[in-house]
Amino acid sequence: MKIDGGCHCGYITYAAEIDPGKVGICHCTDCQTLSGSAFRTLVMVPEESFALLSGEPKVYVKTGESGTKRAQTFCPECGSPIYATGVGDGPKVYNIRLGTVRQRDELPPKIQLWSRSAQHWLPDLDSVPKIETQ
Numbered sequence: 655m656k657i658d659g660g661c662h663c664g665y666i667t668y669a670a671e672i673d674p675g676k677v678g679i680c681h682c683t684d685c686q687t688l689s690g691s692a693f694r695t696l697v698m699v700p701e702e703s704f705a706l707l708s709g710e711p712k713v714y715v716k717t718g719e720s721g722t723k724r725a726q727t728f729c730p731e732c733g734s735p736i737y738a739t740g741v742g743d744g745p746k747v748y749n750i751r752l753g754t755v756r757q758r759d760e761l762p763p764k765i766q767l768w769s770r771s772a773q774h775w776l777p778d779l780d781s782v783p784k785i786e787t788q
């Protein structure tokens with residue numbers, strides 16, 4: 655499936671060819687902090703299926719619990735996270751941040767990673783009072 659997207663301010667835009675089966679949620683504590691939210695949604699694509707169309711993302715390299723380094727990219731102007739990928743040589747997979755994908759409504763998650771650190775209130779979310787806008 656062809657997708658496209660970009661950051662909030664429009665500086666960064668990209669296109670990609672994805673497998674809708676590769677959409678997931680990550681509940682790890684790094685994703686909670688780095689996204690500023692309860693969990694992260696992402697779609698995994700091989701690097702050759704991702705094309706940056708405009709802008710130059712800023713890169714922050716984080717070291718995970720296992721010692722693995724991951725490059726976290728984001729817009730230097732508006733701070734929107736764009737994708738994360740491995741550091742060093744070898745074939746790379748880009749984890750595109752689903753909230754920046756224009757077609758995200760059509761891409762429900764197929765797997766949840768790091769469920770052991772998921773926020774305990776998530777299963778009850780549907781019972782929390784809702785307001786259609788702010």
Ligand SMILES: [Zn+2]
Nearest residue numbers: 661663729732
């Ligand atoms: Zn931006």
Ligand SMILES: [Zn+2]
Nearest residue numbers: 680681682685
């Ligand atoms: Zn994570």
